[in-house]
Amino acid sequence: MANSVKKREFFFKFFLAEIAEKIVRLELFVDDTRRQAPKENHSIFSIYDESIRILKSDFQKETGEFMEAVRKLDKGNSHYWMSHLHKKFFGRIETVHKCFRWIYTPWAEKETYAFLRQLLFESEKKKTHIQELKFTVVFTNDYTFLKHDTHKDLPDYTDISEAPVLALPKIEKGNPLVWTILVHELGHILAEEYGVIDRILEDVKEEVPGETKVRMLRKWIAEICADVASLQLLGPASILPFVTFCITLVNDNLHQASKDHPPPYRRAKYLWDSLETDIKIPYQKLPELEKYYSLFGTRCDIDTEIGYRTVEPKDFEQSFFPSEFVDSVARSVYDSWWSETSENQNAFGITNYETAKRELQTKSLSNNIPIASYLPESASRFVRSHAEECEKNNRETGLDDIYSKLDEEPSRMNEIINAGWIDKSEHQAEWLEQCFLTRTGSVEESFGKYKDKLVNLDLLLQKSMETSLIHKFYYQKL
């Protein structure tokens, strides 16, 4: 019982931390846009400033009330709290975000493209033209992520290869950890390129009654394809943002499907299973994975406690498909994807994910050091022990060889982003505690401190990505 309450407490602290982050990002976007706006356009910003100020003040009050209630969290009131927090904050955050349609829409920075292209470049893809795929990154006013083929809006335009846009919410413009969700959207383009969707659909459509259901199944297969494509490129960093999105922004039951998407619960299950069977990283092996697995489990538990909202198996089958059928189709998608798209079945590029390199990168990030490059501790030890010897024996050429051991190796893009997720998972609870739960300052001071921590991590990751690209450009060529 105590363990269950503790899990719930952790779950809701995570929820609160995510709310605080969204509020901070709203403010960052407004400030950034205001700075770039000519003075004549400034009057509109007062409505956003006031909305954000009220959100902040409500958040401060809510954390206080929540901390009073946290010890009494149980099956009865967890769902109340979740719905309450969702309605009181995420709903309003989305409303403010939609209102950004009246102000400036930025263009994506080079870094976002560099991140996506470098991921493709570093993956071992059988089709090398994948690296030349054309797409444009744009920003939406709705808090949503999507891939859209713009040629469908302009039927006179015929070159569909130039047309896809990948969209993310405006406030996530500078947040590399959330750019990972764009990789799922990029996965839709990859899925079309590899032709996996239609091949799998061809194999199974006989079992599906009616054209409507076949069209629905095609969409579901496309989503599962995009999931595995993202997993292949990012590894764990593809699952953690998906889980975060499901927990915080999907207000409905996670077992609930739609005509466009399989149930989030099932999609997450396929990802966790593939992480273990195809990439050989069971979630129990790494603390950040275990944390998010537990958070997701808690969310699902809260959903199923509200019995009347659970989709009954027979309803699911009538409206959608039998569960076993969906599982079997998903398995085909995953198997096909791994065998058809990569030279190395196990490749998301990071082998021995749990080794010293990952630890060193995570430690560096914690110490505020960008992780563009990597030098194993063994190299430092080698240089320490051999440098003195060379100097003593006056072996100049020996010294040169020793020094070259200090040449660092550029970090891969997925290593950087995974280290970023690990850092966030390790420190998020502590940041919430320091900034909001210990109550030492005003609302503005609390949010200011939280903003500093988030922005610092954003900048560290961006700096790491940018520098690693430069390093790769010169690596082993000098």
Added chain:
Amino acid sequence: MTQTRIGRGTLLNDVDIVRRMVHDKENKRIVVTPIISMRQQLGPNSLDLRLGTEFVLKERSEHVAIDPVEALAGASDPERRYRRIKRVSPLDPFTLHTAEFVVAQTLEYVRLPRDVMGLLQGRSTWSRHGLVVHLTAGFIHAGSESPIVFELRNIGDVPIKLYPGTRIAQIAFLEMSSEAFRSYKEKKESKYAGAIQGSVGPYWLDSEFAVIRKGLKEDSRKPLMAPVS
């Protein structure tokens, strides 16, 4: 706090620079990352540093003068509206025209322990073409941890194309008489401690200007050097 006497104002040679970079105690390490080619970058008594991707330019046409006292009256970052950041890549260089002044930063992140300070200088390769790297503030304080931000000015006769990742400056390391009692990042007034992004100097934060501003607001007929009693 016990003061430990380590060095006596020694300029580190190549072997000692490397020794400090691989020191077994982390808090004694000089951190410079990334090192792309140690053989190329390590000199007899300095380490070459590479040019980063970010350049800070000023929009001069609206900027009448830098007035640190007036700046305090306005927004928290009064220079922001005059500032423009340009980011380039190795294949897309930055052209520094004659007489142009920009603020740039190193590709490398540099962290110095409490008993080592850095001295930043340009490289003669470029100074001979009129490229001035850092104007007056070449001290990198003990305990600093950030990319090194420096000024660039072209006092030569022709524009110069600057490519990120190329070696633009060098840093020499001085072991101090003993560890600093208070490192740069521990000093309350430190403006740049831990900064990941470069910035132009926030001169308005120097506390003297608040005093001046207050003095100007008070009775202006009171002579500046009036006796206290």
